[in-house]
Amino acid sequence: MIRLMTIAAVVAATFGVGMARAEDWPTRPVTWVVPFAAGGVTDTTARKIAVVLADKLGQSVIVENKPGAGGIVGTEGVAVAKPDGYTVLYASGGPMAILPNLKKGKLSYDPVKDFAHVQGITSSSQLIVASPNAPFNTLPELIAYAKANPGKVNFGSPGIGTAQHFAGELLAAAADIEMTHIPYKAGTSQMVDLMSGVIDLSFDYTSVIKPYSDAGKMKVIGATGPERLPSFPDAMTVVEAGLPDAVNVGWTSVALPAGTPQEIVDKLSGALQASMADPSVVEYFAINAQTPITDKGPKDMTQFVVEENEKFARIVTAAGLAE
Amino acid sequence: MQIRDQRALVSGAIFLVIAVVVFMMSLEYEAGTSARMGPGYFPRILSVGLGVLGLVIMAGAVKRTAPVERLEPWTLAPLLWIAGSVAVFAFLLPRLGLVISLAVLLIGSSLASHEFTWRGTIVSTVVLIVTALGAFVYGIGLQFPVWPTIF
Amino acid sequence: MDLLANLSLGFQHALTFNNIAYAFIGCLLGTLIGVLPGLGPLATIAMLLPITYSLSPDAALIMLAGIYYGAQYGGSTTAIIVNLPGESSSVVTAIDGYQMARQGRAGVALSTAAIGSFFAGCTATLAIAAFAPILSEAALQFGPKEYFALMILGILLATVLSTGPVLESLGMVILGAMISLVGTDVNTGEQRFTFGLTQLYDGVDFVPLAMGIFGFAEIVRNLRSEERSLVTQKITNLFPTRDDWRKMTAPILRGSALGTFLGILPGGGAALASFASYTLEKKISRTPEEFGHGAIAGVAGPESANNAAAQTSFIPLLTLGLPSNAVMALIVGAMMIHNIQPGPQVMTSNPGLFWGLIASMWVGNLMLVILNLPLVGLWVKLLTIPYRFLYPAIMMFCCIGIYSIKNDTFELYQAALVCVVGYGILQLKLPPAPMLLGLVLGPQVEENFRRAMLLSRGDATVFFTSPLSGTLLAIAVVALIFMMLPSIRARREKALQE
Numbered sequence: 001m002i003r004l005m006t007i008a009a010v011v012a013a014t015f016g017v018g019m020a021r022a023e024d025w026p027t028r029p030v031t032w033v034v035p036f037a038a039g040g041v042t043d044t045t046a047r048k049i050a051v052v053l054a055d056k057l058g059q060s061v062i063v064e065n066k067p068g069a070g071g072i073v074g075t076e077g078v079a080v081a082k083p084d085g086y087t088v089l090y091a092s093g094g095p096m097a098i099l100p101n102l103k104k105g106k107l108s109y110d111p112v113k114d115f116a117h118v119q120g121i122t123s124s125s126q127l128i129v130a131s132p133n134a135p136f137n138t139l140p141e142l143i144a145y146a147k148a149n150p151g152k153v154n155f156g157s158p159g160i161g162t163a164q165h166f167a168g169e170l171l172a173a174a175a176d177i178e179m180t181h182i183p184y185k186a187g188t189s190q191m192v193d194l195m196s197g198v199i200d201l202s203f204d205y206t207s208v209i210k211p212y213s214d215a216g217k218m219k220v221i222g223a224t225g226p227e228r229l230p231s232f233p234d235a236m237t238v239v240e241a242g243l244p245d246a247v248n249v250g251w252t253s254v255a256l257p258a259g260t261p262q263e264i265v266d267k268l269s270g271a272l273q274a275s276m277a278d279p280s281v282v283e284y285f286a287i288n289a290q291t292p293i294t295d296k297g298p299k300d301m302t303q304f305v306v307e308e309n310e311k312f313a314r315i316v317t318a319a320g321l322a323e
Numbered sequence: 324m325q326i327r328d329q330r331a332l333v334s335g336a337i338f339l340v341i342a343v344v345v346f347m348m349s350l351e352y353e354a355g356t357s358a359r360m361g362p363g364y365f366p367r368i369l370s371v372g373l374g375v376l377g378l379v380i381m382a383g384a385v386k387r388t389a390p391v392e393r394l395e396p397w398t399l400a401p402l403l404w405i406a407g408s409v410a411v412f413a414f415l416l417p418r419l420g421l422v423i424s425l426a427v428l429l430i431g432s433s434l435a436s437h438e439f440t441w442r443g444t445i446v447s448t449v450v451l452i453v454t455a456l457g458a459f460v461y462g463i464g465l466q467f468p469v470w471p472t473i474f
Numbered sequence: 475m476d477l478l479a480n481l482s483l484g485f486q487h488a489l490t491f492n493n494i495a496y497a498f499i500g501c502l503l504g505t506l507i508g509v510l511p512g513l514g515p516l517a518t519i520a521m522l523l524p525i526t527y528s529l530s531p532d533a534a535l536i537m538l539a540g541i542y543y544g545a546q547y548g549g550s551t552t553a554i555i556v557n558l559p560g561e562s563s564s565v566v567t568a569i570d571g572y573q574m575a576r577q578g579r580a581g582v583a584l585s586t587a588a589i590g591s592f593f594a595g596c597t598a599t600l601a602i603a604a605f606a607p608i609l610s611e612a613a614l615q616f617g618p619k620e621y622f623a624l625m626i627l628g629i630l631l632a633t634v635l636s637t638g639p640v641l642e643s644l645g646m647v648i649l650g651a652m653i654s655l656v657g658t659d660v661n662t663g664e665q666r667f668t669f670g671l672t673q674l675y676d677g678v679d680f681v682p683l684a685m686g687i688f689g690f691a692e693i694v695r696n697l698r699s700e701e702r703s704l705v706t707q708k709i710t711n712l713f714p715t716r717d718d719w720r721k722m723t724a725p726i727l728r729g730s731a732l733g734t735f736l737g738i739l740p741g742g743g744a745a746l747a748s749f750a751s752y753t754l755e756k757k758i759s760r761t762p763e764e765f766g767h768g769a770i771a772g773v774a775g776p777e778s779a780n781n782a783a784a785q786t787s788f789i790p791l792l793t794l795g796l797p798s799n800a801v802m803a804l805i806v807g808a809m810m811i812h813n814i815q816p817g818p819q820v821m822t823s824n825p826g827l828f829w830g831l832i833a834s835m836w837v838g839n840l841m842l843v844i845l846n847l848p849l850v851g852l853w854v855k856l857l858t859i860p861y862r863f864l865y866p867a868i869m870m871f872c873c874i875g876i877y878s879i880k881n882d883t884f885e886l887y888q889a890a891l892v893c894v895v896g897y898g899i900l901q902l903k904l905p906p907a908p909m910l911l912g913l914v915l916g917p918q919v920e921e922n923f924r925r926a927m928l929l930s931r932g933d934a935t936v937f938f939t940s941p942l943s944g945t946l947l948a949i950a951v952v953a954l955i956f957m958m959l960p961s962i963r964a965r966r967e968k969a970l971q972e
Contacts, residue, residue: 031466064466064881065520069658069675073880076672102663108672154929160663182928185660185921192790198617198929331642334902338645345652352659352666358932362659362666365920366652373648380641395901401697405690405869406893412873413886428873429866435697436862447863451870465878 025085025264026059034090035074037067041207041288042252045122046090048284052275057268070161071095072107079109083116083257085264091115092252093163097308101316102161115255116265117305119272120296123251124289125225126167127209127235129218131197139222139241142201146177153179155201156190163250166315167203167224171238173318174246194218205250206231206289224248231289251293251308253301265298273297330392331384338377346370404435420470421460425452480829481603487830488837493536496529497834500537501841504544509853511552511689511868513875514561514681515545519804520878531812532827536834538808539788542801543838546784547591547846550777551853554583556868558688562680562745562914563780565907566752568688570765570772577768580857581712584850586722586770587777588843589714594730594778595839598785601734602832606789616739618926619937623946624739625919628746630950633908643908650912651919653678660917661924673884682885683913685872686892687899687906693865694897712850718770725755725775733782738789745914751779785835792828 032050036042047063054061066074075095081087096111109115128139136142146153157165160183172179182199184190191208193199195217206229212218213232223235226247238246254272256265275281276294285292296304326332345366355361383389408431415424429448433439459465487493503525507518522541526534546563553564554571567587574583616624633643656667657677668674714722729751736747755775756765765772791802814824856864876885899906930936938944 062466066881067676068880069672072675073672073882159660160658180928182925183660183663184925185917192614193617196614196617330902331639334642334645334904337902338649341649341652348667352664356932357927357934358930359928360661360924362662362664365924366655366666369648369652369655373645373652376641376645376648380639380645383641397897397901398694398698401694402894402897405694405697406890409690409869409873409890409893410887413883413890416877416883416886425870429870432693432866432869433862435694436865437697438860438862443863444866447866451867455870455874459874459878465874466881467877 023263025261025267026057028086029060029062030057030086030088032061032063032088032090033074033078034063034065035067035071035077035095037065041205042090042092045252045284045288045290049121049272049275049281052278052281053271056271056274070099070159072099076108078255078257079114081257083259083261085256085260085268087257088118088268089115089255089257090121090252091117091255093250093308094161096253096255096305097312098161098163098166101309101312104316111309112302112306114258115305116258116260116298117301118254118256118265118298119269120293120301120304121252121254121272121276122285122290123249123293124205124207124291125223125229125247125249126164126203126205127213127220127229127232128167128171128222128224129194129202129204129209129213130221131194131200132216132218133197134200134219137219137221139236139238142221143175143177143241146175146179150178151180153177153201154182154199155179155203156182156184156194156199157203158190159183159185163248164203166312167246167248168201170248170315171203171224171243171246173315174238174243175241191218203248207287210289229289251304253293253296253305269297326385327387327389328384328392329394331380331389333394335377335380335382335384338373338380340377342370342372342374342377346374401435405432408432417468418471421467422452422456422469423471425455477604480825481833483825484603484829484831484833487532487826488536488833493533493830493834494837496533496537497540497837498841498845500540501544501838501845504541504546505548505551505842505845505849506544508545508548509551510548510871510875511556511558511685513545513871513878514549514564515542515801516561516804517681517875517878518545518548519801523804523808526808531809531814532830534808534812535805535827535831536838538805539831539835540838540841542784542805543591543595543781543835543842544845546781547588547842550587550591551584551846554587554773555580555853555856556864557692558868558872559684559910561684562910563748563776563783565684565745565910566748566776567773567780569752569907570767570769573766573768574770574773575857579768580854581850582714582718582770583773584853585713585847586718586774588846588850590722590726590729590774590778591781592839592843593726594733594782595785595842596836597730598734598737598782599832599836599839602786602789602792602835603829606793612738615942618922618929619940619943620946621739622919622922622926623937623943623950624746625915625922627946627950627953628750629911629915629919630954643905646905646908647912650909650914651916652912653683653909654913654916655920660921661928671884673882677917678888678913679879679885680910680913681879682876682889683892684910685876686889687896687909689868689872690889690893691896691900693868694893695900696861696865712854714770721770722774725751725771726778728754729775729778730782733779733784734786736779737783737786745780745911747779747783748776749911751775781839788831788835792831 032046034043034046043065050061050063066077068074071092071094075089075091078087078089100107100111130136136145155168157168159165165181165183168179168181190199190202191212194202195212203224209220210231213220220232220235222241223229223232223237224247225237226239228237229235254268256268273294276292349363349366349370352363352366353361354363354367408428411431412424412428415427426448429451430444433444460467460469503522504518507513507522508515519538519541526537529537549561549564550567553559553568554575557568557572559565559568571583571587574580629647633640633647654677656674658675659666665675732751732754733747736750752772752775755771756762759765759771787802791805814827873886876889877883879885896906926936927934937947
């Protein structure tokens, strides 16, 4: 009898493991795929949160870098992963909204249909910076200068299809000015050229710009967010300059493959919200001038991704950038 | 005309063929203008350069003053064992995990040697797999599937 | 004096018991992992980065710097012992270092590399301490057109590298540049030669290509000749003789100077430095025919140059916040995880950290010598392992290294393919080193050329009207003429003798 019960228990346990019930999740380490190289802002943020998240979930969280093609390679990998909650994606505006529209029909995933969007993580607006010798000091002066000298202003970006590139295109379209886009390969390689005046203008995040502007190597002339940044209270926003269409905000979020049980989505979202309230993470966000978007849970985040895709579809068509 | 330098002639011819193929492929990409170059501009410059070099090298190979050099024969068996075991390792790794795929890689590549013995190979394979697991998987925590994933 | 005050502040930070221990652990780990074929400094640091997250900021950076130097030196060891360069700057070391190893002089080559690296490290550390702010201004003088000119000069100079004819080397550079075309075009975002494979969007990585040729294809060739071990002659003394010392002193001095300067330029500085130093040594040598057959100057110069460059590549990072290569980008990440924003303000806001790091570079270099000179004997022993046991081990480490670049098997398939192609290249006696240089520098040439043309709105004369780029291009033209002359002459003489 006892033996029979043991067998039954073993059988039940085997089936239990086989079926991996959603309410027990997570029973083994969770892999958090960062579709960018180790060492970048995205990677660093993920690692900072992962430490706290592991604590909240009671399982280790392994950050795995799968860089390539501006985030497409890693994002693709998660889209086809098993929807069991053990493969998590650190999603962001590039591979989730910009690139799907820029490379329409060429990507193997659909940013809305192939993912369960779990939780918003950060949002950050860009600063508009100019070379220290540029003949303009404010956003209106830039626009006046660009109008008087059409095509003379060169703006750099870390590459075609990045949020920073779109910030420039949006501003040019909204202000009806002509600027020449000079693409670079990575975030910081354009900074030397901006400091020495080879290019005149650039758009980038506070964490990138602050060290240079503090040292007087470049001047901040504006910001692309809807509100002024606490660390740069003097930088006029594009909205204040009368160009609400030029608002551009970069964001990151967490997503799972579509088809993941709702219990897991909710549990992960809760654990992430708790992690983001942790003092070490709060401090990290503050230092890097990233705004946490803790309020965007699974429902709001899905809606947000849909809206972002609509927005970039419009920009790509308007600027004639589709491939 | 006599071919004195076979090696240089073949090298030059290969350069020329690659140049022509890359040039043809780069026709698919726009050349653009010199101010705003398209993706096809630079590939075309490179293929013209390589093509010219190829021709000059070929011309040098048939010159009367060229040194006499023959082609070396290929040894196909070791090449297939080595390249093949790397490809098989790549195929097996995500399916059967590190331990089994490493065993296949190590034994497969050992078979390329003339001095192959089963005993020596098995001992060194076991030692190397244990080293790899200890150093990479458990030591510095590289992300590897270690065992077959059958779920 | 400021310099002394700063350095003493730095040494106070670096010479605490804890920090010395971390520098040592870093160097040791870096050497041990960097020495494995297929794992260059980049892969090594990426692997070990997480270990440093739990340390204090200075300890973490000091340990990372140790890992970096350790990996750099470990990579040179592999290049010398088994002819496997783990990254572009050790491609050159492999040429003469491996030949020395085959002649039984591996110990001498390794000691030379260690001594050269140590001296270069000391020079570069002093240069950083004394001139960091001034040197960072020099980097600002290099815009797109200056970079283009520098790269062209570098490539032309590198073609004398190989033992083969100049034209064939040049062809291999172009071939390498063609391979570098694969991927996303930076200026238009269009995919070139990717055959629809997303894994190719970022181009072809250096490691699978280098491992495919220098690792796998080389093994295939060695197997044919049925060698019992890699060394063809008896292993002689491990340490340099007086004659060796005499031959390496001047190259070390020149290499250190060249590397110190080229290291500050963001992008490809270290690789260019070692190639340039080799070229320089070969050109001014009284016995240029020794190069490619185990010339000690061919190890001493490039090794000093690349170590000095590795050191001074911290200058743009520390003073401008610019990571000059992928390794530096990883170190930026490490700084950020400790809530330090790298940039011009680090020096003033965090002087203890800044000068501590500089002092610890010197400590790290000293550590390397202390650690590695005793290890030389051990590495040389590796060469006596029968080849049939050695090469499967090399293959295993290569495969693990290749996989861990992106945690993906795609690069492994790529390396298998390169093995076949590379075997063909070796059979035709075409020089593979210039191809790797073309792969590394090709994208920079194209990018900077197109960027300069975009900025000048299509006016090509800017390359000559700017004094700096004009001078560099003029040197390139002169160099090209000089290079062609002896090779043409040599061929004639050879043909006439027959």
